Amino acid sequence: MLNVKNLTFSYNKTPVLTDISFKAKPGEHVAIIGESGSGKSTLLKVLYGEYDLDKGHTYWHDQEILGPKHNLVVGYDFMKYVAQEFDLMPFITVAENIGKFLSRFYPEEKARRTAELMEVVELTKFANIKVKTLSGGQKQRVALARALAKQPEIILLDEPFSHIDNFKKQSLRRNVFKYLKNNNVTCIVATHDKEDVLGFADRMIVLNNNKIAVNNLPETLYKNPNTPLIASFFGEFNVINDNIIYANQLKIVKQSNLKATVLCSYFKGHFYLIEGLLNNEKVFFEASKKYTEGTELFLKIID
Numbered sequence: 380m381l382n383v384k385n386l387t388f389s390y391n392k393t394p395v396l397t398d399i400s401f402k403a404k405p406g407e408h409v410a411i412i413g414e415s416g417s418g419k420s421t422l423l424k425v426l427y428g429e430y431d432l433d434k435g436h437t438y439w440h441d442q443e444i445l446g447p448k449h450n451l452v453v454g455y456d457f458m459k460y461v462a463q464e465f466d467l468m469p470f471i472t473v474a475e476n477i478g479k480f481l482s483r484f485y486p487e488e489k490a491r492r493t494a495e496l497m498e499v500v501e502l503t504k505f506a507n508i509k510v511k512t513l514s515g516g517q518k519q520r521v522a523l524a525r526a527l528a529k530q531p532e533i534i535l536l537d538e539p540f541s542h543i544d545n546f547k548k549q550s551l552r553r554n555v556f557k558y559l560k561n562n563n564v565t566c567i568v569a570t571h572d573k574e575d576v577l578g579f580a581d582r583m584i585v586l587n588n589n590k591i592a593v594n595n596l597p598e599t600l601y602k603n604p605n606t607p608l609i610a611s612f613f614g615e616f617n618v619i620n621d622n623i624i625y626a627n628q629l630k631i632v633k634q635s636n637l638k639a640t641v642l643c644s645y646f647k648g649h650f651y652l653i654e655g656l657l658n659n660e661k662v663f664f665e666a667s668k669k670y671t672e673g674t675e676l677f678l679k680i681i682d
């Protein structure tokens with residue numbers, strides 16, 4: 380169990396994280412979200428032991444995670460951290476990078492494990508390619524596989540799929556998160572992407588004003604976002620009569636007391652996002668077809 384107790388941390392004088400407490404069980408997947416600069420990366424670094432805390436304690440089971448003041452070498456064997464900048468060895472191959480920290484004394488096991496992880500990150504075809512010739516997204520996949528190589532008990536992932544194109548992202552995300560669940564690896568992911576949360580995360584922590592604003596189930600937060608900050612993470616939304624209404628909760632009907640005038644239609648694939656004016660305020664709703672500017676439509680709020 381990861382047990383973070385009243386953690387406070389500042390780089391300079393102003394705290395970046397204040398009184399952060401949460402727990403994560405073995406195999407649990409916790410997503411950390413928040414606006415840019417809210418401290419997500421800092422939290423991962425502090426959990427990894429890269430910095431000393433101003434206050435508080437972090438434990439993995441009974442072991443306290445300590446910073447550089449108490450540890451000559453940052454980090455612990457049971458924990459891996461994949462940063463936004465990947466620290467790979469450019470002049471050796473993908474397979475060599477992944478197998479780098481696996482024991483040479485068990486060559487068959489090393490080869491099996493390397494092959495398994497290359498499959499997880501879909502890089503088998505690139506096994507013998509030197510890392511310096513890979514794209515940013517391919518390097519990110521090598522960094523993920525390398526972090527998993529020695530089977531950590533807990534992994535800290537900072538925007539793990541940020542460099543990966545949309546063609547690969549969906550299947551890669553499923554592979555990696557499934558692998559972590561199947562192997563009971565606790566996973567703390569800092570992310571901007573709701574796709575990393577919905578469908579995968581067991582819990583979702585929202586950082587705001589240096590603190591944990593909420594820590595709850597993703598489904599609960601999606602259904603009851605309570606604040607615009609949380610709603611905006613999940614998608615386009617409106618505040619109507621002090622209630623948060625997602626764009627997909629506004630349905631076009633024949634007649635109602637919500638009359639909107641269309642400003643613009645955005646093609647979104649299986650629907651159009653319509654930007655309009657409702658009582659002189661911007662409103663966003665979804666429609667199955669495009670509407671021209673000036674069209675008047677009636678809207679109804681659905682659950």
Ligand SMILES: Nc1ncnc2c1ncn2[C@@H]1O[C@H](COP(=O)(O)OP(=O)(O)OP(=O)(O)O)[C@@H](O)[C@H]1O
Pocket residue numbers: 390391395413414415416417418419420421422569
């Ligand atoms: N090494 C550092 N020294 C001083 N201040 C820092 C350092 N790293 C980050 N900060 C500051 O700490 C705050 C939190 O930054 P952090 O990178 O943790 O945010 P984040 O939520 O991960 O942002 P993003 O989503 O943009 O990656 C910011 O105000 C940032 O300027």
